[in-house]
Amino acid sequence: MTKIKLQSQDMIAETLLTALYQRAIEASRPDALLCDETARRLIAQIDYDFNRFTLNKMDQVNTILRVRQFDRFVQDFLSRHPSAVLINLGCGLDTRFERVDNGLVEWYNLDLPEVIEFRCKLMAETPRCPSLGYSIFDQAWVKRVGYHPTKSYLFIAEGVFPYFTEEQVKSLFMLFMREFPGCELVCDGMSPLMVRIHNLELSSSKVAARLGWALKDGRQPETWAGGIHLLADWYYFDRPEPRLGIFQLMRYIPPLAKGVGIYHYQLGNPAT
Secondary structure, eight states, rough: OOOOOOOOTTTTTTHHHHHHHHHHHTSTTTTTTSOOOHHHHHHHOOOGGGGGGOHHHHHHHHHHHHHHHHHHHHHHHHOOOOOOOEEEEEEOOOOOHHOOOOOEEEEEEEOOOHHHHHHHHOOOOOOTBOEEEEEEEOTHHHHHHOOOTTSSEEEEESSSSGSSSHHHHHHHHHHHHHHHHTTEEEEEEEEEHHHHHHHHHHTTTTOOOOOOOOOOOTTGGGGGGGEEEEEEEEEESSSSOOGGGGGGGGGGHHHHHEEEEEEEESSOOOOO
């Protein structure tokens, strides 16, 4: 079988392979927190030395907990808005649509052109789940998606925003609020301390990407403009998880317990 190689000079694009590998490794476990059989299949089709990735126990479990919680946020949104439009920012080789599709959602997978080309060689598009090959900052994708006042919109950005600067993230919040008034956004973020710690870990690996945006508090974006509202937040140590072992003790150290989270926002009010 001829394997497929990712052709990209973007350092962040390579991180999609890390996330895929972690989901594939998890799927092979008898006690898997999330079973992504598609990830296992894709790994076998990709020309890449996955042995480059050094995964410690905590990083592996945290990644899977993050994936599972994003799934839950999406499922909750779709339970309230079955015919919604969802835009998956920096989708990489994400397989979430397969797990949460309700048969009605209109879903767009958005990523860099070379990433989408790579993705489409591995995963077939469907009428309700097309792919858009654009930079997040290239507003041409906004017209491709379109805005309909009768529709509800959800943006998800898993493992994406921390690689940008604060000004870049802020510009996206403003864009979403202006072009899709009343939309909701689910994204993850790290405190300044955790950004420093994670960048030290990355520097010891063979992955070139580094984190930029640090989120001091989930309500920090509310200070950027009126109309930004934090609806919910979630942290890795909110509930006990046996797979974390001794690392669960971090729940008792506030700077670590709240150092990495997932945040759910509403951006503006729906157009009338």
